[in-house]
Amino acid sequence: MSSVRCGKKSNITLSFVFLSLLSYLNEQLTLAALGEAKRNVYIAYMGKVQYHDPKLLAETYLEILTRVLGSKEASAEAMVYSYKHGFSGFAAKLTETQAQMISESPTVVQVIPNSFYKLQTTRSWDYLQLSSHSPKNLLHKSKMGDGVIIGLIDSGIWPESEVFRDEGLGPVPSQWMGVCESGELFNARKACNRKLIGARYFIKGLLAEYGQPYNTTEYKDYLSPRDSSGHGTATSTIACGFFVANASYNGLGIGTVRVVHLWLGWLCIKSAGSCMEDVISIGAFHATAKGITVVCAAGNAGPSAQTIQNTAPWILTVAASTADRSFPTPITLGNNWTTMGQAMFTGEDMGFINLVYPEVSEILSPRYCESLSTSDTWSAGTVVLCFTSDSDQSAVEAAALSVKKIGCLGLIIANNPHRVLYSCNDDFPCVQVSYEIGTQILYYIRSTRNPQLRIRPTKTHVGRPVSTNVAYFSSRGPSSIAPAILKPDVAAPGGQHTSSSSAS
Numbered sequence: 001m002s003s004v005r006c007g008k009k010s011n012i013t014l015s016f017v018f019l020s021l022l023s024y025l026n027e028q029l030t031l032a033a034l035g036e037a038k039r040n041v042y043i044a045y046m047g048k049v050q051y052h053d054p055k056l057l058a059e060t061y062l063e064i065l066t067r068v069l070g071s072k073e074a075s076a077e078a079m080v081y082s083y084k085h086g087f088s089g090f091a092a093k094l095t096e097t098q099a100q101m102i103s104e105s106p107t108v109v110q111v112i113p114n115s116f117y118k119l120q121t122t123r124s125w126d127y128l129q130l131s132s133h134s135p136k137n138l139l140h141k142s143k144m145g146d147g148v149i150i151g152l153i154d155s156g157i158w159p160e161s162e163v164f165r166d167e168g169l170g171p172v173p174s175q176w177m178g179v180c181e182s183g184e185l186f187n188a189r190k191a192c193n194r195k196l197i198g199a200r201y202f203i204k205g206l207l208a209e210y211g212q213p214y215n216t217t218e219y220k221d222y223l224s225p226r227d228s229s230g231h232g233t234a235t236s237t238i239a240c241g242f243f244v245a246n247a248s249y250n251g252l253g254i255g256t257v258r259v260v261h262l263w264l265g266w267l268c269i270k271s272a273g274s275c276m277e278d279v280i281s282i283g284a285f286h287a288t289a290k291g292i293t294v295v296c297a298a299g300n301a302g303p304s305a306q307t308i309q310n311t312a313p314w315i316l317t318v319a320a321s322t323a324d325r326s327f328p329t330p331i332t333l334g335n336n337w338t339t340m341g342q343a344m345f346t347g348e349d350m351g352f353i354n355l356v357y358p359e360v361s362e363i364l365s366p367r368y369c370e371s372l373s374t375s376d377t378w379s380a381g382t383v384v385l386c387f388t389s390d391s392d393q394s395a396v397e398a399a400a401l402s403v404k405k406i407g408c409l410g411l412i413i414a415n416n417p418h419r420v421l422y423s424c425n426d427d428f429p430c431v432q433v434s435y436e437i438g439t440q441i442l443y444y445i446r447s448t449r450n451p452q453l454r455i456r457p458t459k460t461h462v463g464r465p466v467s468t469n470v471a472y473f474s475s476r477g478p479s480s481i482a483p484a485i486l487k488p489d490v491a492a493p494g495g496q497h498t499s500s501s502s503a504s
Contacts, residue, residue: 037095041080041114041208044102045282046088048289054084061090064108068094068101080208086286093208112279114205147173149197150240154232156225157199159191163237166194173197183224184216191225199225281312288314298488299475311479311487320474320494326461329431331412333444334452341412341431345458350429353409354382355453357445369413372399380407383429383453385441388415400424410455414438416472429455 044064051057061082065075081091091114094102103111157164172194180192181200192199201224203214214223221228284294296310298319310317329343334352356379358367369386372379384403388396400411401424410429414437424430433441445451470476471494477487 037097039078039093039095039098041091041205042094042099042102043091043112043114043279044089045109045112045279046107047109048286049084049086049088051088054082057084057088058082060107064102064105065090065092067105068098080204081202086283086290091205091208112282114209115279117280148240149173149176150236152232152236152239154227154235155229156201156222156227156232157191157196157236158227158230158233159186159196159199161233161237164193164196166196169194181225184222184226186222186224186226201225278312280310281315284312284315298477300473301475302471302473303476305476306478306480307475308477308479308487309475311477311481311485313485316490317488318494319476319488319491320471321491322468322471322493327458328461329429329458330456331431331433331441332454332456333441334448334450335444337444339433339437339440341433341437343429343431343455343458345427345429345431345455347427347429347457349457350383350409350455352452352454355385355412355441355445355451356382357385357442369396369399369411372403374402374406376403376408377406379403382408383410383412383455384408385412385414385438385445387435387438388413397424397430400428400430404428412438412441412453414441431455 044061049057051060061079062072062075065078066072069075069078075092078092078094079090080093083089083091089108099111099113102108176197178198179200180188180196180198182188183201186199188199203223207214214221216223219228227233280296284296287294293316294314295316295318298317299307299309300320301307301309308317327342327344328340329345330338331341332338332352333355358372358376358379360367367386369388372384372386386399396413403411404424404426410431411424413430413432414435415432416435441453470491474491474494475488479485479487
């Protein structure tokens, strides 16, 4: 009997060991499968900072990752960013299943997939009655921004611009604890001063997302805080540039471009769920809790309703408005009828030139401005009238560049009069008119044997009858997430302004 009992006990023991082994192998296979699945960057948000010891925070984050990934080595390799200032949390390269497992940790508030964001973009100071020459306006009451630090997240900075000189500025504010980071064509010791007090660039998230080096040659960019597109330089100029008098665009829109200290963060990111599911809103929440005002653009997805971004109630959301300034450009047809378009043309009076329109058969779709290309050789030596739909402004500008290469002398662009002003490169005349005027010009072309047109240089007009309104491209409310929160909060001049730019 005893031998039989011993046999049964051995069988039970062997069965238990075998099942444990199967369980272990299954767990290892599962972990291996998780490792082979597609991995993306996720942000583990853990609320406010619990410890002020960066080393202790880093160990806490690695411990959470290790419980899911199985080893400290794998956790260190997966880690992208460790957050220890505004809030606690980390960014790591994970599979969807791993991200779900981390979200179930009691110390993790939520896990958010990494997101990519698009960039949002003289007379303004006088228009807002903030002239530097008036001793009584808000600008002077605020001591010209003395001691204020502005942090800007954008495409970078061109530090050699005159607006970033630090003449007359006092020392860097004592509360500043940031850094100026060197990189490609950006020497921190030379680039930063008492005006531009810090600059950094963040690219680990992009590299981790795509798993390959960032090709700066292909994307015409820099692995540094240096600005390649000019967007960050322009927005920082508007926010806190040094006063530069008589700034203009080839003599048009003469005014003063704008003394506070600037920190620039370059993000290589090109939207969002509820208020606390958007990483911008989360960062803004913790900044606001520390007394920092956070200002964000409403977005450039207008004019449709419910296109507004950055709708969290603790963010100051700003729409773009026009200013009381226009750029009238005289157009005279061969029958001596003269009308005004809008352009930024500072070249010579062109005299009368042949005027054409891209006619097509009635069975074909009309030729819009965006469809013009280098194959339209018939446009050489002429000015072309074209109509545009509600497509991207850059598409029309690209078409203008194409026809210019084959000898076209100018474009008359008929579109919605509320659209932003087109500005073509190298002073190529792109004159914008309303659909109504465009139709009148088209009637002249079709009823005249030899239609001609004359374009004269643009002038700058300030004041009445030019009215102010929300810019055509500016995103509109209400918020689709929380309609009860009225957004945008304010509007400020956001089009046709003069600012500094990059030299590239």
